[in-house]
Amino acid sequence: MVKKEQFRLLLVEDNPGDADLAAERLSEMPDHDITVVDRLTRAIEVLEETRIDAVILDLNLPDSTGIETFRQLRRVSESVAIVVYSGDNDPKLRLQALAEGALDYVEKNAPSYGVQVRGLLYSIERYKAQTTQRQIESIISANPDAVIVTDTEQLVQFANNAALELFGKTEDELIGKSLDFPLRQDEVTEIEVVRLGAKRRAEVRVARIDWQARPALLASIRDMTDRRLMEEKLFQSQKMEAVGQLTGGVAHDINNLLQVIIGNAEVLIGHETDEEVRNNARYILLAAERGAELTRRLLIFARRQTLSTKPVDVGQLLRRIEGLARRTLGENIEVSTTIEPNLPMATADEAQLESGILNLCLNARDAMPEGGHLTIDARSESVATAHGDGNGDNLTPGQYVCISVADTGTGMPPDVVQRAFEPFFTTKSQGKGTGLGLSMIYGLMKQLGGGARIASTVNQGTTLTLHLPAAIQREVAAEPERVRPKFRGGSERILFVEDNDLVRSSVEALLKRLGYKVVPVVDAHEALETLNHDHAFDLLFTDMVLPGGLNGRKLANEVKERWPEIQVLFSSGYTDLEALQVDVGEEPLDLLPKPYRQEELAERIRTILDRKAGKAR
Structure with a gap:
């Protein structure tokens, strides 16, 4: 339990009898400590050395007389409460002392000494009450929550600083006025506050109290806008x-x-x-x-698609897209592109990024049926601290290449913006869109380690901004044009692992038509059992996701450890990125995503087996 601090009094009185009598009667006050001095100079020393809450001051002392005594003491401490206790009953002196800040003026020569002391006691108690009230008001004013007191008619009697800020009003605009919402006792309500044109949400709790000896309501109002966001x-x-x-x-x-x-x-x-x-x-x-x-x-x-990431020259990509957009969007849509000089490379899958940006251009066209302006902007941006991209995800600190696609079209209301990245969500009429364009862009950005956000206003347009991680290098050597190998098969032995019966039968037939000798199995355990009896296989062709607790990656690890001469090709319709980013032995992981054509299957298998033959030679 915290010990209550004593109230400290300083009695300045040169008459020993008056001092003793006053000290005796003042001792009736609980939790007090009294210091008695007989000189103004000594009183000043005490004030400078000790915390004093209130002073009882005789104006006529050996070293000072009259109102000057009060003034000198006030100059030492502007905050201490001073009660004048004087034998001089001059009305002018009384008014002067009160005007200059005396808490009270008690006359020694009153008819009854008891009246005198009661006056002193009353003055001190009143000061203590006022001090306590000021402390309470100070605490309430400093409260970050809005606090409002109303009478039983719900007219505002008090409002702290947070309340004035929340409602955007002055005291004169709030005190004595009715609130825009009713106060309901014993329940938590949520209100909407409009301040400077912006809507804020707040939570209101109400309790019944006494205010200035009358029944009242205390409302504690917490701004919940940021928390709700x-x-x-x-x-x-x-x-x-x-x-x-x-x-x-x-x-x-x-x-x-x-x-x-x-x-x-x-x-x-x-x-x-x-x-x-x-x-x-x-x-x-x-x-x-x-x-x-x-x-x-x-x-x-879903961020589960393998991407062919590399440093991409975004400026060159956007210039290519600009030309295509001009031809595609129509003459009533003006297209302009702004590219920051010395723009760094971005880490991206170029084909997927190009497809995504073209999709954004087509969306912009649909939003401007009467024509308009499409702006494509590319710039670099440094993110110093993690911050949200608008979808609950954070952009990690680093350097980014930002691509903005802005239109002057119909725009979107907030509820549509909130759902815009959801797959299959579309506001277009049936048959006009799949609702996958924006969701693909969103997933692509997150998979690349970037972000995507939308800013839109109805009848003013929409801006979609992509954040792509900047690549370390500025220039990338041009890739030589690939010569597509001739569609061909072979006669090697393939161990084919696939748990889906229909897929297993269909792909087995494709492989056999290519001339390969195929042994199909259902899962990794059957594959290992087969290899234990006969490991003369050239290729393990396995699905990534397999039943039985042993997936394709773990199977490949086991096979490469025991039979390193067997090559591995993975396939999956659902690829786990963490698994795909791990090398199998010393060879990079080869994956053929489902569904694939016979030509793709033949090319990939032939490439892997020819690579093995080349190493053997």
Whole structure:
């Protein structure tokens, strides 16, 4: 328990009898300490050396008389309370002392000594009460929460500084006025406050109190705007992560189905003699490839798609996109591009980034049916501290290349902006869009270690800004043009691991048509059992995700350790980035994403096996 501090009194009185009588009666005050002196000089010394709460002062002392005594003491301490205790009953002196700040003026020559002392006691107690009230008001004023006291009619009687700031009003505008909302006792309510055109949200708690001896209501109002914003960002981040996991899983299953459809469609195209059947198979193949593009976008949103990242010259990319945009968007849309000089390279998948920015340009066109202005801007930006990208995620400190695509179109309301990155969310009419364009951009930026944010105002336009991590190097040597190898197979032995029955049967048929000797198995355990009896295989072709607790990467590690001469090719419709970024032995990891065409399968297998043959020579 905190010990209560004593109230310290200084009695300045040169008459020993008066001093003793006053000290005796003042001793009735609880929790007090009294010091008695008989000279002004001594009183000044005490004030300078000791904390004194109040002074009882006789004006006529051996070293000072009259109002000058009061003035000299006041000059020493402007804050200490002074009660004048004087035998001089001159009304002018009394008024002068009170005017210059005396707490009270008590006459020694009053008819009753008891009245005198009661006057002293009353003055000191009143001062203590006023001091306590000032302390309470100071605490309330310093409270970061808004505090308002109203009478029973809910007219404001008191408002602290935080309340004035929250409501954007002065004391004169608030005191004595009604609030814009009712105060409800014993319940927590949430209100909306409009200040300087901006909306703030606040939480109100109400209690019944006595204020100046009358019933009143005390309202504690906490500004919840920033907290609600943080909660919404966290919810948005968690929602996007959950949707990403869901879409990634769905994409994996769809890719397995598309792999079967593509494989069998190619069989019909390659072997069917009826031209009508072959044409129907081509339509099936085209539809399946479009489905594969949708799942690729889903995987990019879910951050589970393998990317071909490298330093990309964003300026060169945007100049190429600008020319294409001018031809595509129409004459009623003006296109301009601004590129910062000496813009650093960005770490990105160039093909995916180009596709994403073109998609943003098309969105801008749709938002400007009557024409308008499309601006593409590229600049560098240094992020010193982690901060949000608007979707609940943080940009880590570092150097970024920022690409902004801005239009002067119809814009979006806040509720649409909040959901714009969700997959399949679209405001376009049925058949006009899939709702995957922005979600793909969002996933691509997050997978690259950057971010994406939208700023939009209805009837004023939309700006979408991409943050791409800057690459370390400024220049990259041009890649030599690839010569596509001839579509060919081989006669090597392949151990094929796939748990999906339909995929396993379809791909096995493709491999055999390419001339390879194929042994299909269901999981990693069956694969190892097969290799224990016969390890004369040239290639392990395995799905990344397998049942039984042993996935494709772990299987490959085991195989490379025991039979290092066997090459490995992975395949998956759902790729785990952490797994894919780990090398298998000394060889880089090779992955063939599902669904794939027979030509892609043949090229990848032939490349790996020829690489092995080259090493053997």
